[in-house]
Amino acid sequence: MKSFAVVFLVLFVLASVALVVLRKLGVLNAGPSGPWPFYVKRPLSQPEQVLYHRLVRALPEHIVLAQVQVSRVLGVKKGANFHEWNNRINRLSYDFVVCAKDSTVIAAIELDDKSHESSSRAKTDERKSKATADAGLRLIRWHVRSLPSEQVIRSELLDLARVSRIP
Known part of the structure; x- marks a missing residue:
């Protein structure tokens, strides 16, 4: 039972880290309500x-x-x-x-x-x-x-x- 709790805790930590990384990369914020990954650039070189x-x-x-x-x-x-x-x-x-x-x-x-x-x-x-x-x-x-x-x-x-x- 103790090993199950350790495995669960490790999976929980990994999932949390993955969630934070995906949010930082903008993957999870691509919906209509979250920020879109655009920036203003110069149209002419x-x-x-x-x-x-x-x-x-x-x-x-x-x-x-x-x-x-x-x-x-x-x-x-x-x-x-x-x-x-x-x-x-x-x-x-x-x-x-x-x-x-x-x-x-x-x-x-x-x-x-x-x-x-x-x-x-x-x-x-x-x-x-x-x-x-x-x-x-x-x-x-x-x-x-x-x-x-x-x-x-x-x-x-x-x-x-x-x-x-x-x-």
Whole structure:
């Protein structure tokens, strides 16, 4: 009987320790009433912040949006299976979207870094590029190691807007 009490006590202590550890890890608090394991982070990396500010300064007469879901910019044409085609783009995003003041999209911009060199990322980039090109939207890719100047940004995007007859 004494050994049963010792085993019970050891199991009780182990269960209590496990409960404390699981609560600290947030595993037991994941329900709707307990705290969820989220924190606030910066939506733009340091190079993205630099490019964003250059875009805004270079294009003051335009709207510059950051981290935009592709599905907010590209629609599925009538007659095509919406769910099938939307599923191909619904988890993709553009780093930046440049619009005229009336929200007409002029171009999407991607800022590539070393992560774009992996084969899985290359496939994702291909899918994004194909969807964007087939929609008739220009996708500009700049590498993080050679960010364009405000003058280059302005020249490239204003030339594009003129060709597209966008203000």
